[in-house]
Amino acid sequence: MAETVDVVVVGMGPGGEELAGRLAESGLAVVGIDARLVGGECPYYGCVPSKMMIRAAGSLAEARRVPALAGRSEVMPDYTPVARRIREEATDTWDDKVAVDRFTSKGGRFVRGSGRLTGPRTVRVGEQEFTASRAIVLNTGTEPAIPPVPGLAGTPYWTNREAVATETVPSSLIVLGAGAIGLELAQAFARFGSAVSVVEVADRILPLEEPEASGVVAGVLTAEGLQLHTGAPAERVSHDGTGFTVSLADTQLRAERLLVATGRRTDLAGLGLAAIGLDTERKFLDPDDRMRIAVEDVARGASGEGGRQVGVYAIGDITGKGAFTHVSMYQAAIAARDILGEDGPPAEYHAVPRVTFTDPEVGAVGLTEIQARERGIDVRTAVAELPNSARGWIHKAGNEGLIKLVEDADRGVLVGATAVGPSGGEVLAGLAVAVHAEVPTGRLRQLIYAYPTFHRAIEDALGRLR
Numbered sequence: 001m002a003e004t005v006d007v008v009v010v011g012m013g014p015g016g017e018e019l020a021g022r023l024a025e026s027g028l029a030v031v032g033i034d035a036r037l038v039g040g041e042c043p044y045y046g047c048v049p050s051k052m053m054i055r056a057a058g059s060l061a062e063a064r065r066v067p068a069l070a071g072r073s074e075v076m077p078d079y080t081p082v083a084r085r086i087r088e089e090a091t092d093t094w095d096d097k098v099a100v101d102r103f104t105s106k107g108g109r110f111v112r113g114s115g116r117l118t119g120p121r122t123v124r125v126g127e128q129e130f131t132a133s134r135a136i137v138l139n140t141g142t143e144p145a146i147p148p149v150p151g152l153a154g155t156p157y158w159t160n161r162e163a164v165a166t167e168t169v170p171s172s173l174i175v176l177g178a179g180a181i182g183l184e185l186a187q188a189f190a191r192f193g194s195a196v197s198v199v200e201v202a203d204r205i206l207p208l209e210e211p212e213a214s215g216v217v218a219g220v221l222t223a224e225g226l227q228l229h230t231g232a233p234a235e236r237v238s239h240d241g242t243g244f245t246v247s248l249a250d251t252q253l254r255a256e257r258l259l260v261a262t263g264r265r266t267d268l269a270g271l272g273l274a275a276i277g278l279d280t281e282r283k284f285l286d287p288d289d290r291m292r293i294a295v296e297d298v299a300r301g302a303s304g305e306g307g308r309q310v311g312v313y314a315i316g317d318i319t320g321k322g323a324f325t326h327v328s329m330y331q332a333a334i335a336a337r338d339i340l341g342e343d344g345p346p347a348e349y350h351a352v353p354r355v356t357f358t359d360p361e362v363g364a365v366g367l368t369e370i371q372a373r374e375r376g377i378d379v380r381t382a383v384a385e386l387p388n389s390a391r392g393w394i395h396k397a398g399n400e401g402l403i404k405l406v407e408d409a410d411r412g413v414l415v416g417a418t419a420v421g422p423s424g425g426e427v428l429a430g431l432a433v434a435v436h437a438e439v440p441t442g443r444l445r446q447l448i449y450a451y452p453t454f455h456r457a458i459e460d461a462l463g464r465l466r
């Protein structure tokens with residue numbers, strides 16, 4: 001017999017964990033279900049451990065810049081503190097007790113297992129079934145997508161999960177995929193001494209970002225000794241017990257380890273979507289601007305119960321609105337408000353920010369030039385090179401970067417912007433405000449830009465839009 005609670009949260013990624021805790025604190029009876037670790041990919045296998053690796057690798061890179069700026073330096077990388085930090089500080093050796101306790105101390109109830117919809121108001125997990133009187137929230141995230149390259153299946157390749165858990169740096173590494181995951185990890189391992197080759201099927205690295213950004217990052221990575229193979233589909237992979245061979249059309253690469261970072265896949269087939277009348281083969285769920293994918297009117301029963309709507313909500317990577325922790329958290333806040341019956345602005349996605357934490361960082365918001373043109377926008381663009389700015393020139397070693405602006409010329413507002421540079425993700429903040437609030441570019445030109453900052457290059461780029 002199903003047990004009735006107010007809310008059931010299936011999958012507790014960053015958004016699900018936040019929402020479940022908030023609703024429990026509000027006094028609702030909340031059951032949170034996760035098949036693996038509460039908090040999801042970000043704290044255990046994604047953002048947090050990878051950024052610890054990147055922070056450490058960045059310190060090595062800065063030390064290597066000393067000869068250009070301040071004398072001599074000798075750099076002897078040691079991965080031990082990084083692996084220890086990931087194990088002890090970030091992941092508690094991949095144990096989520098702290099996160100589970102945080103949720104239960106707010107009044108929530110946690111069930112470990114794989115949840116599945118059995119009706120518009122019911123979820124089954126193992127032998128238990130729960131009926132939700134207010135809402136079901138789906139936040140089941142993504143898994144690494146493994147491409148069908150002949151020979152790959154069955155080899156001991158890494159995904160991001162094994163890569164962040166490693167205790168040692170491989171002597172050599174092939175990375176399949178030059179998106180955010182591939183490049184962030186490729187550069188970090190290379191800075192610790194691994195001989196890294198990157199294989200990307202598209203004709204440039206970071207193919208979803210501005211071509212100018214790809215160009216800057218490619219230049220830096222090549223200068224740091226990484227081998228970049230673009231427009232180069234892997235034709236075959238093999239493993240001989242000691243290392244990997246990856247065959248490209250015109251060459252063969254060999255390395256101790258192979259990291260597959262070719263994107264992510266949702267797994268909606270096992271979620272029981274047919275129970276709410278949705279196609280189970282779909283890749284993403286498409287929630288409305290309050291994050292609802294289904295709503296059922298519950299008639300008021302004889303006991304006086306019911307008489308309200310019960311919604312099924314979807315948040316996070318499964319919505320296809322940007323596979324980022326900040327999107328998952330943003331959507332969680334909207335869904336939580338809706339479930340609690342609170343007013344608030346609907347979801348909007350015209351200014352989703354994203355940062356690839358390579359060095360230089362690639363911060364971007366809104367549309368790229370190509371996306372804007374595809375939407376029929378009358379586009380004006382401008383690029384300002386960071387090394388030509390006062391701050392870039394002073395910074396010298398490690399100053400590679402640029403600002404690119406994409407303006408809707410008819411409306412006179414920015415619809416997209418990219419900040420590549422040593423602090424590209426931080427410089428992005430100002431550009432995100434401009435795109436989000438649709439600040440007229442004429443007004444942006446009137447702003448006083450502090451001297452000598454990296455963000456002063458925005459003023460230079462604005463001047464070139466004219």
Ligand SMILES: Cc1cc2nc3c(=O)[nH]c(=O)nc-3n(C[C@H](O)[C@H](O)[C@H](O)COP(=O)(O)OP(=O)(O)OC[C@H]3O[C@@H](n4cnc5c(N)ncnc54)[C@H](O)[C@@H]3O)c2cc1C
Pocket residue numbers: 010011012013014015016033034035036037038039040041042045046047048050051113114115116139140141142160181270271315316317318322323324325326327328357
């Ligand atoms: C290496 C790496 C680095 C990244 N770096 C960044 C970064 O710097 N910044 C950023 O914003 N994003 C980053 N991301 C992306 C970020 O991790 C995700 O966007 C984020 O985790 C949000 O995902 P989510 O909320 O959809 O759920 P996820 O984090 O994917 O969690 C989903 C949860 O649902 C559980 N689950 C799945 N199916 C079921 C089921 N049927 N029943 C019960 N539980 C289930 C899973 O066990 C998991 O715990 C990175 C990702 C990776 C892999």
Ligand SMILES: NC(=O)c1ccc[n+]([C@@H]2O[C@H](COP(=O)([O-])OP(=O)(O)OC[C@H]3O[C@@H](n4cnc5c(N)ncnc54)[C@H](O)[C@@H]3O)[C@@H](O)[C@H]2O)c1
Pocket residue numbers: 147149176177178179180181182184199200201202206207232233234261262263264322323324354355356357
């Ligand atoms: N800093 C961040 O915010 C951050 C960091 C890492 C990941 N993420 C999120 O995680 C998501 C997944 O990251 P990702 O890097 O795996 O995916 P991605 O889609 O960004 O990049 C995958 C890359 O692999 C390439 N590719 C696909 N098949 C291939 C093949 N067979 N051989 C060679 N290359 C192939 C694609 O062309 C693409 O460039 C991203 O969309 C991002 O939202 C965010």
